[in-house]
Amino acid sequence: MTALIDLIQQGRPVDGHRPWPRAIVDADLWEVAAAHLAAGDWSLLDLWGEPDRVHMTLLEEAGATVGTVSLDCPDRRYPSIARRHPPALRLERTLRDLYGLEPVGLADDRAWLDHDRWGVRHPLGSAEQDFEPLPKYRFLPAEGESLHRIPVGPVHAGIIEPGHFRFTANGETVVRLEERLGYVHKGIDSLMAGAAIERAAMLAGRTSGDSTVAYALAFSAAVEAALGMEVPARAVALRAVMAELERLANHFGDIGAICNDAAFAMMHAHTGVLRERVLRASDAAFGHRLMRDRVVPGGVAVDLTADGIAAIRALLAEAHRSFPPLVTLYDETASLQDRTVTTGIVGEPLVRQYAAGGYVGRASGRSFDARRLPGYAPYADLPFEVPVRHDGDVNARVWIRIQEVGQSLALIEALLERLPGGPLHVPLPAGSGEGAALVEGFRGDVHAWVRIAADGTVERCRLRDPSWFQWPLLEAAIEGNIVADFPLCNKSFNCSYSGHDL
Amino acid sequence: MRKLLLDGLLKRPLTEPAPPPDDAGLAELATRIRRKLGRSLSIREVDAGSCNGCELEIHALNNAFYDLDRFGIRFVASPRHADVLLVTGPVTRNMREALERTWNATPDPKWVVAVGDCALDGGLFAGSYAVEGGVSSVIPVDLHIRGCPPSPTALLQGLLALLEKAERG
Numbered sequence: 001m002t003a004l005i006d007l008i009q010q011g012r013p014v015d016g017h018r019p020w021p022r023a024i025v026d027a028d029l030w031e032v033a034a035a036h037l038a039a040g041d042w043s044l045l046d047l048w049g050e051p052d053r054v055h056m057t058l059l060e061e062a063g064a065t066v067g068t069v070s071l072d073c074p075d076r077r078y079p080s081i082a083r084r085h086p087p088a089l090r091l092e093r094t095l096r097d098l099y100g101l102e103p104v105g106l107a108d109d110r111a112w113l114d115h116d117r118w119g120v121r122h123p124l125g126s127a128e129q130d131f132e133p134l135p136k137y138r139f140l141p142a143e144g145e146s147l148h149r150i151p152v153g154p155v156h157a158g159i160i161e162p163g164h165f166r167f168t169a170n171g172e173t174v175v176r177l178e179e180r181l182g183y184v185h186k187g188i189d190s191l192m193a194g195a196a197i198e199r200a201a202m203l204a205g206r207t208s209g210d211s212t213v214a215y216a217l218a219f220s221a222a223v224e225a226a227l228g229m230e231v232p233a234r235a236v237a238l239r240a241v242m243a244e245l246e247r248l249a250n251h252f253g254d255i256g257a258i259c260n261d262a263a264f265a266m267m268h269a270h271t272g273v274l275r276e277r278v279l280r281a282s283d284a285a286f287g288h289r290l291m292r293d294r295v296v297p298g299g300v301a302v303d304l305t306a307d308g309i310a311a312i313r314a315l316l317a318e319a320h321r322s323f324p325p326l327v328t329l330y331d332e333t334a335s336l337q338d339r340t341v342t343t344g345i346v347g348e349p350l351v352r353q354y355a356a357g358g359y360v361g362r363a364s365g366r367s368f369d370a371r372r373l374p375g376y377a378p379y380a381d382l383p384f385e386v387p388v389r390h391d392g393d394v395n396a397r398v399w400i401r402i403q404e405v406g407q408s409l410a411l412i413e414a415l416l417e418r419l420p421g422g423p424l425h426v427p428l429p430a431g432s433g434e435g436a437a438l439v440e441g442f443r444g445d446v447h448a449w450v451r452i453a454a455d456g457t458v459e460r461c462r463l464r465d466p467s468w469f470q471w472p473l474l475e476a477a478i479e480g481n482i483v484a485d486f487p488l489c490n491k492s493f494n495c496s497y498s499g500h501d502l
Numbered sequence: 503m504r505k506l507l508l509d510g511l512l513k514r515p516l517t518e519p520a521p522p523p524d525d526a527g528l529a530e531l532a533t534r535i536r537r538k539l540g541r542s543l544s545i546r547e548v549d550a551g552s553c554n555g556c557e558l559e560i561h562a563l564n565n566a567f568y569d570l571d572r573f574g575i576r577f578v579a580s581p582r583h584a585d586v587l588l589v590t591g592p593v594t595r596n597m598r599e600a601l602e603r604t605w606n607a608t609p610d611p612k613w614v615v616a617v618g619d620c621a622l623d624g625g626l627f628a629g630s631y632a633v634e635g636g637v638s639s640v641i642p643v644d645l646h647i648r649g650c651p652p653s654p655t656a657l658l659q660g661l662l663a664l665l666e667k668a669e670r671g
Contacts, residue, residue, distance in 0.1 A: 117595040157579035159547045187630035209555025272565035
């Protein structure tokens, strides 16, 4: 087996790509990478493009290596990765929609984000104004006696994001679920191109609202890598406090919301209070309930005062007091367990193949956590565990969240105890370059890649939500379950629509 | 479970007093509301391309601190049951038709409240090939609630303003 680093070295290295190497490869090496992905040696972290180029970031867990390979495709064609490695499928369909880059050998010719409403074809490529309409979207067939279809969305019954689900059911049992996403595509890629770094950071923070800290952090870290700069120690610590607060808020919200979808409203009411307390403490400490625009390239925008620390400490004390009885309540309520245990199982081979991050991966045996690998400051100096389970059902995804709540509470405590002094922010040096970052949001690893132009603006920026590799697994999780359990399965994944649709 | 339930009965509720209605909101409503609703408002929320930040804060209205239900305001699952559409996001082109169809499915009289800076004019996403740029470019808007995202208190102020105006007729 070729090591990932060997493949990178066989290509032409790109100077100044940090923190991991990027190499320009030829079509043969590109195919070698596809073969390693298909064989399960490596994982696909991202696949994205530019008008005449495709990039792929790969992870070799065994060697703890991350690297990016790029293939020039002046004729707008490249060998399909998805043909051999299905997790790339929707990414390749997206590349075709946005750039007009054709994955050679891919059987699926359907559009993904393009719903034929933009008034322009391939907006980031040739941007054609004059084009033929797209063929009607064909959902995958499911044939047999007594099958019926249930179309759901894009506008759902609850207060959630829009997307379309096409169920094929046999009585109550789901035979096939197919997702149709792209409804909230805002064109973030195009808005990023040429934007000033400050504006681009704000856009990054609005890619997926529940992960605004994670996105701002990923984008900032990529910019800082591109410019080869260090962030002050106090800013690093405050970023981590914010990131863990964000994780807490979302996990509290999710745990209750999953139970609520099993009609156990009491849990929802109590975790809702906890979530609100996190948001209020965040507001008191950092001046915004979701901590939006608080992480900026070069550091952080606000300091944490003694009052802020007191607010966070009070939150920690309250969470330590009131969360354990809720965990007991969850664990000892048979009617609730009846709904969550053995529902929506995802097997370990699938999460490994898709390199699914976050609780989706960790509930099914994949322990990957970007805070550990590739790892970033300040986590190397902090004690924390990455919980892993192997049952892969809704219950396992609830339990991973429960355990991560404990870890985040301990991390915040440890961070507050040794908060370094010093500046909050350093000015960005002039210069250009390319940088990347992988940051662990509450949902999983967020990938950011950025190229800074010589004039200091963002030439290109790529943001990849963890949901790209989780949405397809939801289709697998629901198979053979009853329609009524879909909300439970869906909420236990809690994939992002906006982060996915960009 | 019994202990948690008992605690809930014996302890002081977390619910906070209502904020004063938002005056700016009242002014904007002006002539649009024609009928009394009798202190009851059913809301259908429509995400028309938001980042999900607004949804999080709209959700928070249902928690014990804000307890939206006490004002007779509640979220409903279908536009056919709704008096108000609460719309977030810059309205992506891919969501335009769904928003229009939701609006058409809402019986008269109906009001539209646009939530968040994106819903006002597209916000940071204005100018993209993929967004319409604000809810009012697609359906008539009666009230804007600013913020990125607006806090639950700001949302509550806006909705109470709508309700008071409706009561006065």
